[in-house]
Amino acid sequence: MTPHKGNSVAPPAPAHHAEMPDAPPAERTAARRLSTRVGRMRELGIVVALALVVIPTAVVNPRFIQPQSLRDLLLNASIVALLAVGQTLVVITRNVDLSVGSVLGLSAFLTAQQFADHPGTPLLAGIGFGVAVGLACGLLNGLLVALGNVPSLVVTLGTLYVFRGIDYALAQGRQVNAANLPDALLDLGSSRVLGVPVLVLVTVVVIAAAALHLRSYRCGRELYAIGSNPEAATLAGIPVARRTLTAFVLSGLIAGLAGALWVARYGTVDAAAGTGLELQVVAAVVVGGVAIFGGSGTVAGAALGALLLGTITSCLVVLQIPAFWQQAIAGALLLGAITVDRLLALRLAKALRTTEGTSHA
């Protein structure tokens, strides 16, 4: 885990430049600049989309951009954003983790139960417990995918059921209420530092750590290599199984943390917490520009995707558009995002071909 120095510290970019290893350095950097620009345009695109959503809403109802509503906006998006960060690590390696909603549910219930049954539990120990639950779930997923050599879509669909089933079996219809939870935990869900909710700060720290990991560390860059071309990654000496395992463990760990924070945020937890969240998370990741077949994308993009989807929900409420439209709009947005991505990728490929063509001429 040493910071990776040298010229390959370029921000994560679509993997297309990997297809032309023989190009002279000048062409390669030109192509990389182009692909980097496209990658940045992606995040810029989400920011523009966010503005397009927020500005008209704010014009109609100025209260929408008051600090309190902005705080709520960030707070509501932060749990999905956290899960999206973990999911990004997995999706970049050309895998998917459908079990995150169930991991969150299991961790949330067990954390709440721990606090309720043992009132003396220190705050950090309780949250650590939730994180450990998530880590164990992620480890199981990772071992099955990396060592069992089976498709992650099927494995995590299976563990989606298993973890949720265990959750229900342990809960047996019980519910943990805010009255049984320590104030320290509930304060965590509502307190602020310099006006920013603590949950949002935690999310930002996780995003920053994951972004740094993916950007500047060898083990992070190797995730992109695995997703771009698993065979080539193996031949290049990258420990594919170990890195894939790590990605799943991190995704589980983050989902466990999200579960513990879910308790802090909502106070009331039953076994159904986070049901169906996996599709929202995958949607956020895809809207955020992470290619579903791996090899490209950033955690910042994924988190912005989660924020955009959450913001649209809030705007619909403020604009008094029936909430029924929310899902249709989210779906249309996802389709629009992948279509634009595809068209950009086609243009990029064309541009790369032309660059290559001139170098040979």
Add this chain to the structure above:
Amino acid sequence: MRNLLRWETALVFLLVVVALTGQVGTDGSFLSGGNLFYLGLDIGEIALIALPLTLVIVAGEIDLSVASVLGLSSALIGWLWNAGWPLETILPTVIVAGALCGAFNGLLVTRLGLPSLAVTIGTLALYRGLALVVLGDTAVADFPASYTSFGTTPVPGTGIPYPIVLAAILAVLFGIALHASSFGRSVYAIGANEEGARFSGIRVKRIKLILFVLAGAVAAIAGIVYTFRFSSARADNGVGLELAVVAAVLLGGVSIFGGKGSLFGVLAGVLLLGGLRNLLILQDTSTEVLTIVTGLLLLVSVLAPSVTRRVGTLRKATP
């Protein structure tokens, strides 16, 4: 191929075990006509949707939007019924709407070259959203008994529910299409090696489009069945059913990477999941056990070929 056959044998064996232990454990009520009738009703929609989905997955694609198409068709039935349309016009309209939903999926996948996983997660939200827009959170329940009785009574003179008759007819049609026609061979070829299929003159895009259209149309039919079975048209009918159907198909031995699997295995998978659920309900076991069992079966179904392969290579390696 041998692994696959073994998996289907294992499924049938599991089915027999479930049936026998069920029969003994419930003092004979498990295999009674009345219970089998309810079992049949319970798996109707999953069995229906699993048929076209099998072909889609064998071709190397996936359709997660099927349950939303079911919900959209249910919402459309309610909306059109409220608007005063006769059911004879509503039902064909709804099936066409389902086929259009499938065609939209298929066009995005084949014309734009987008991954079907991402496309159908998008249309999962889109179609469910449209269902909510059409019908809101209201329920329409005043359908004539002549229609809703299809969902609650057996075919006269037998103990077979109508949805199962429908599923059986479609199963035969899909079975012929997949296993006894050049169309089916093309579907396997596409799933095994798409580029190879294209170079051997198979019209890959057209076949994939047809498969998505079929998935949409059959999902709409399942929506009709669902609506009349509960005599309630609601926008949230069948939420989350896509995972149960995908689980049944994969449990049936279909490879998520395409090119492998059989309709017989899928039907055995549907029966096994439905039988287990029914048995657990009969024995007052909590449904969470079923959730765990579903997940474990799914894990075993993917791990088994991988483990046998590994054992096989080990055996080859040691002379």
